[in-house]
Amino acid sequence: xxxxxxxxxxxxxxxxxxxxxxxxxxxxxxxxxxxxxxxxxxxxxxxxxxxxxxxxxxxxxxxxxxxxxxxxxxxxxxxxxxxxxxxxxxxxxxxxxxxxxxxxxxxxxxxxxxxxxxxxxxxxxxxxxxxxxxxxxxxxxxxxxxxxxxxx
Numbered sequence: 585x586x587x588x589x590x591x592x593x594x595x596x597x598x599x600x601x602x603x604x605x606x607x608x609x610x611x612x613x614x615x616x617x618x619x620x621x622x623x624x625x626x627x628x629x630x631x632x633x634x635x636x637x638x639x640x641x642x643x644x645x646x647x648x649x650x651x652x653x654x655x656x657x658x659x660x661x662x663x664x665x666x667x668x669x670x671x672x673x674x675x676x677x678x679x680x681x682x683x684x685x686x687x688x689x690x691x692x693x694x695x696x697x698x699x700x701x702x703x704x705x706x707x708x709x710x711x712x713x714x715x716x717x718x719x720x721x722x723x724x725x726x727x728x729x730x731x732x733x734x735x736x
Contacts (some may be wrong), residue, residue, distance in 0.1 A: 633684055633690045637671075639698050643730055646700050646722045653716035654689075662711045667703050669720060671696045 637650040650671055652660060655722040660673040704725035711720045 632696050633692065634696055637696055637698075641701070644724055646703075646724070648698060648720045648722075650696055650714060650718045650720075652713070652718050655713075655716070657713050660718060661712065662709075662718075664703065664707070664709055664722065667700045669698050669700055669722065670720065671720065717725055 615626065630705060635650050640647045640649070646669075649672070652673070655673060655675060658682060659675065663670045663672075674693045675691045677691045688700055700722060702724070703722060704723065704727075707725065708723040709720065711718065713719075
């Protein structure tokens with residue numbers, strides 16, 4: 585009986601087993617990672633994804649940049665509750681005419697949350713979306729801004 589250990593050992597020696605199971609194992613070793621990459625998992629929820637994002641702190645604001653190529657402004661929601669900035673939305677599956685041979689683009693809902701260090705209740709918040717990048721700017725309150733203290 586041919587085992588997975590036999591197949592791996594033969595591959596390590598540079599051989600190619602002439603056996604149907606070896607061919608199947610070779611094909612599966614390529615298919616499974618491709619299949620898994622087409623179903624991103626976030627917190628155990630199949631189909632959800634988290635877009636790439638950067639969070640930057642400047643002297644006067646927190647700036648969050650989220651990459652959302654292919655989204656329309658209507659598909660994006662930005663909420664600020666206390667110190668939690670939540671960005672969510674949905675990339676809808678487009679209608680296809682032909683046969684989909686390979687999928688690497690992710691569709692479905694996404695949610696990105698960031699806990700900001702400090703946010704004033706009346707913080708000035710602005711969001712802009714251009715060239716597939718959402719930029720959210722949350723202004724710091726005067727009390728949270730750094731200030732230079734003179735030394736006497």
